[in-house]
Amino acid sequence: MKGIKTDGTAIQVMSVDDSAISRKMIKKALEPEGFVVCAEAGNGKEAVELYPKIKADVITMDVTMPVMDGLEAASAIKKINPGQKIIMLSAMGDDDIINDAKSRGIDDVYCKPFKAPELIERILKLM
Amino acid sequence: MSTSHIAPFVKSSVTIFKDMLGLEVKSGTTENEGDSFASRGFSVIVGFTGGWKGRFFLDMTGATAIQLASTLTGEEYSSMADEEVLLSGAELGNIISGNAITDINNTYPGLNLRLTPPSVFAGDDLSMFNVRLNSCSVLIDTSAGPIKINVAVEEGKK
DSSP: OOOOOOTTBEEEEEEOOOOOOHHHHHHHGGGGGGEEEEEEESSHHHHHGGGOOOSEEEEEEEESSSSSOOHHHHHHHHHHOOOOEEEEESSSHHHHHHHHHHHHTEEEEEEEEEHHHHHHHHHHHOO | OOOHHHHHHHHHHIIIIIIOOOEEEEEEEEOOOOOOOEOSSEEEEEESSEEEEEEEEEEOOHHHHHHHHHHSSSOOSSSSSSSHHHHHHHHHHHHHHHHHHHHHHSSSSTTEEEOOOEEEEEOSSSSOOOOOEEEEEEEETTEEEEEEEEEEEEEEEH
């Protein structure tokens, strides 16, 4: 069970994506390995508002979302907690977006479609 | 409208069909249909803006849409109007067009194309019109049935 830490507790993941199907697929990829999707948000604003109430080891963050995009949300969350690990998980991943993500302190960029084993490895790398 | 506009979308579609959905892709046929085409019943539309403006259509039968949604979620559906079938179509359109736009943006720095949220239409006798835009279609024959890709583009300043 790759989602279980050495202290026996589960790695907590927050999933931020405006696509309910995408959030469902992330959950299906992670939960069989023991990860817990502790929170879900449908846009960046929801994620920023929810963030202080949860404790996530890693956040998967889409970029293009209504109300507030993932890059802005990541900046806001990093302001609250600079150590928060964030993986940008988006269908868009051109050089400009990757550079923007890096300048905001986003820890990793992974373009959809994701594969469950690779997503898991990328989360584990940040732990 | 040239093949250079549609090629990244075809490449992205074939990759997603094979790698994400595990479909066998048998062949692709270019179709010239002017500014409109008749939908097979389930159509996903994603717009893009920036240095180019346009639309990407992904069109298929309801049965194909149901099969693709089942592959994505691992669940069974009986109707193409099921919310998860519609959402799966939207996500598929978003991923295919996102990958294609990424490719275009990296090839033509400064274009800065961005996507609009997808729309999904499901029903009989739908006609799709690309008003004021030239379009090109490729019909891809897959193991889940034929899937049409239609791209309409207007080049602005680069």
